[in-house]
Every structure is written in C-alpha cells, then in structure tokens.
Amino acid sequence: MTAEVTATLPDGTRRPLPPGGTVGDLLRAWNPQGASHYLAATWDGRSVDLSFVPARDGTLVPLTFQDRAGRDIVQHSSAHLVAKALVEAIPGALPTAGPPTDEGFYYDFDVRPLTPDDLESVRATMGQDIASNLPFERLEVARDEANRLAAGNRHKLGYIAEIPESETVSFYRTGSFVDLCKGPHVPSTKWLAGLHILGFSAITAGGVREGEPLQRVRGVGFPTKAELEAYLKLRAEAEARDHRTLGQKLELFSFTDDAPGFPFWHPNGMVVVRELERFVTEHFADDGYREIRTPLMFAKSVFETSGHWEHYRENMFLTEADGREFGWKPMNCPGAMLIFRSRARSYRELPLRLAEFAPLHRFEPSGTLHGMTRVREFVQDDAHLFVTEEQIEEELVRLLKWIDRAFTTFRFTWSYELSKRPAQFLGDSAKWDRAEEMLERVLKSSGIEYRASPGEGAFYAPKIDIHVRDSLGRPWQTGTIQLDYQMPARFGLEYQGADGHLHTPVVIHRTILGSWERFFGVLLEHTNGRLPPWLSPVQIRVLPLADRHEAAAAALADRLHRAGLRADQSGSAESLSKRVRETEISRIPYAIVLGDQEISAGTVALRVRGEKGQKSVSEADAQHRMVEAVRRRAFDP
C-alpha cells in the first residue's frame, strides 16, 4: 500500500510515483507545459482517468484530444452531460447507453418522444454545467451497491448483470447525476466547452425487428468553442456542395413527388452519364468484355432459382400479368445466367465476361431515400465473369488494376472491405470458405490493406466492397466484387472441360463505380460540381464582347465543336462581367472572350476554371490544350 510505483513515460524516462499519487500529478510534473492538454492517459495500454492511482509499475502515456482515444473520451463525457441534462429536464427518463462514434457521440434514452423544446432545456442546463466546471468523479462499488444506484432503470441493471464478476463496477458522478460507466472521463466539464447537439431521432434498440423504440440524442464534443466553430464551418461548406443542390442548379437531374426515389436525368446530366459509360466501355473492350441486354422483369420462377425470392423479395417491385407473378430485377445476375445457359458452353469460351448496363429497381423504404446516393432505380457498370476455378485469381488481379485506374482518374481515395458469410446464406459452408480464402489471398498478394467484416456478405457470395469518401468525410460504398459458387449451380450452368466432363463455372459479379446515380452524386460533392473537362456538359463557352463579334464567336464555337469539344456561345445583351460570372457559376471549365483586340491579333482570351485572370493565346493553342485535357481525362482543366 505504501510501496512506491514507477511509471515509464513516452520519452523513456522512469519516474517514481509517491503512494496515493495520481497519474495526473505525475504527468504535470513530467511536462508542465503540455499538461494543460492532457485529458486522460493510458496505463499499460488501458485508458484511465487522470485521477487514477496505479498499484504497481507500468507505462504511462498522456492522452489529448488529438488522439483518437482522447477524442472518444471527450465524446463520451459529452454524452454523460447530455444524459444529466435530459434526466433533469424529463423526470422518469431512463438513460441506456451513450458511446462515442466516428462523428461524435449519441446517448439513447427510454423516454417519451422528444421535442425541440426538450433539447432547448437540455442545452440550457448543459451550458450552466459547463460554466460550473463540474468534476467527473469515479466511484467503484460492490454489486449490491451498484444495483441500488441503478434501481429503477432496468437497462442499467441489465448492463450490470452482464459485467463479468472479475471486473469492478464503476459509476461516475457529475454534479447530482450518477451513471454506470466504465470510464475514463475528462477531469471536469470545462473540457466540454465545445459541446454541440446535432439532433435527435427515434431508433430501434438492439437491431432490426424486435427492439423497443428508444430516443437518441446525437452530438459532438470539442474541448473549446473555437474547435466547435471550425467544425461547424466545415459542415456548412459541405452543405453548400450538397449534390442535390448542385444537381438542381446545374440542371443535371431532378425528382418528382409522384415517383419518389426515381431520378430524372436532364440533358446536362445525361452527357455525364454517357461519358462515364464511354470510360467504362473502353475498358470493357480492352479487357475482353461483351455487352448484353436482358429483360427488366422476370417471372417469379427465375427469382426462385436465383434465390432472390427467398432472400430479397421485400426489396423488390412486384407485378402481375397473365395471372403470373413477375418481379422487376433488382440485380443483373439472373439475365446473365440465362444467357450463359442458352446453349452448351465450352471451356474455350471462358472467361466469358458479360456486361450489362440495365436499369435496376429496388424497393427502398421511403425514409432511406437520399438524393442520387439512395434511389429506387439505378444503372450499374455491371458485369458477370464466368470463369473456371483456375481463372479466378487472374481475373481478380485484373479487376484490382482497373479499380486503381478508375478511381485514380477521379482523384478519389478509397478503401477495401472484405465482407464474409452472412447469417442467412445460400449453399454449403465449404464453398463459402473456399471463396472467402480466395478473395483474401488475392488481396494479400496484391499488397492491399482491407477491413474484414464478418456477416456482411451478400446472401449468395462473399465480396470485396470499395468505399470512397465524400466531402463530408462520409464513406460511400461504390463498387463490389462478389465471388459466387452458388448461383451458377442453382441455374444449372455447365461447360464442357478439356477433360470431356461437364463442370460448373464460378461467377464473379462485379461493379466498380457502382451505380451511375450514386457515383455521380458522390463525384459532385467531391468536386463541388467542378467536373473534370471530359465530363463537363459544356466544356467551353465563347463570349462575344459585343454584338458585332457574334458572327466570329459562332464561327469559333463551330470550329471547337468540330474538334470534338462541347462548346456553346453566350449572347451579347448582358454585360461581359455578368456573362463571365454565369460561366463561372455554371462551372464551365473554359471560357473564351472574343473582341476587337483578339480578332485583329488573331488570338483568343482564354479563361480557365480555377486559374486567376485570363491569357491571350492562339486559337490553335487554346484548342490543343482543351482537346488534350479531354483526351487524357485530366482531372483539372
């Protein structure tokens, strides 16, 4: 009890800690300047409060808000403060759990539905609590004391029952509020000066179906108001480049109440889709894909064969004709299977790569729709590769190369996720194991880092998902590669091998950009609507200075058009300033002003999006620059 313990610090020094001394005391003595940023610490790798008193020697590392663990502690402490204020505002409200998240934190309550007024009083109470600088005090208690403290809250009593006997039960006291919690916490509420409530909503506890409704309050915590303001500013900037707003302003796409979740592609948006398709079909040609087109709907029996009827029906649009049930296809695979099966196949035809850009329909619950990133009808850069076992690896390696090229073109950062067998799966475990091992091996041999997600696979196959990050830092799933041993067998697909025997092919389902809809939405936010020149609906606008220059402008626009550029021309009724402004707002990558100076000098005044001012160049140079940027699919003009 009186023995001195020794702490090893990050710089390698070892310091004695007097009996009863806290890690906070020691850190303050070790680094008086930095100590004001220390909000907690780790002791032998375990997160602890600054008030922690170690019992034996160990290594001590301070935590600040810059550390993920430190950031999580601020979020978690913020959640406690929200709970304190909400319980005071609504007597009888039962706190359940309040963890940190990637974004911030939430706290779930067993309480009547919340109102904006509730949040107002929560905000007011929290403001007072932060000003009062209440300490977070840790209480370690015996089981019966714990049950007494949590009396009346069956959720907390349940959590206590789940804590292993070997672990101490701890509570934290903040003012009058005492909450079951493992900790650690910030020392006091002044650390939560930048606490902000983001919103509230009803959620279903414990997953999908059976859970009881709880009310969730979401927020984000920062140690200072300045950090909160920087965060809010970033959010506002992200909001300003919301793809739904851009889609409307740039006349790319729209929606109507009478077809919720079904996009209307306007002419400008359609140019982008066609260019994206061209980008992908060029790769198809290079890599030996062939395009097919199959029906948008099939009789129920096809989906019974594919397994969709059993596993995916609640996500399908159904209809009826001739007294038979039909379903709109939610995926392209059944059509590709039926084309493969349309005649006898030889091993010499494999790999058979069948691509299909067909509209897919999925019934998504109304509350999940979100602009172009979550729709009910979409087209994917989809293909199905029918291969032999021996060909799988080479095909996967080839696909990973295309992924690199595709996403580099759009200057995205992306990551891989390996999703394994879900709870409900088709087929036998041995084949699943083999498919999962194969995907894992190819990822590893390609030197790719990935996150493994057990249980997240499709019902018919394990998959590699590709995630890109948008301007809000939100990850979006775009592409997916699925290795399928099930569906070919269910459709009875066969090919004759070199050995003269019939074999079942393996199918690789793959879409890389994902749907045009979602990819385009993410790309708009990524670029703030400043699409690369090759994707821009209008690539170059010619601005005649005055009406006497209109004929020359029309002739120039025509020459640019014949050079393969999408050029248009402004009128001259508006001021030049205004027309330049409109060109900028429309995100058109190039503008050329044509006036007396240019016509007499035989030059053009070229204005390039993202660059200051304009430059006088020959028409040939201007055209060459633009044509090359488009041809190379350059990201910037």
Add this chain to the structure above:
RNA sequence: GCCACUGUAGCUCAGCUCGGUAGAGCGGCUGAUUCGUAAUCAGCAGGUCGAGGGUUCAAGUCCCUCCAGUGGCUCCA
C-alpha cells in the same frame, strides 16, 4: 417502414404567433444599353400557398388524415 421537423412563383425565402382571400430577390420574357473578365437599367408575366377533409361569416395562417422532402434509425450500388 419508425421518430422529429419542413412543404408559399422555376429557385431561395418573407407572410402563419394575434384568421380578414398573397410579397421580395434571383431566374424568365420584352425593351433600352454594345459593354474587356464574378451581378447595366426599366417594364411585364408568373402562385388552385403539397393534397384532401374539418372548425369558422371568413383559412396560406387553427385542427385531422394522407403525400413528399430533410435529419437520424435500419438497409445498401
């Protein structure tokens, strides 16, 4: 689908608290201006106030139901 909020002109929004049959800016059209790199001036047109029902002498405004959108939950390309 669940919870909360929102829905007024093509777009962004005011009017709703305290009921007395609609207003601005941008955009559009017309005219004037012919201009040197992010908003020239004037005039005009444009709205069954998301839909349906109710209360009232009277409803954009109050109440109910539905639809859609937004933010979450869940799910996913």
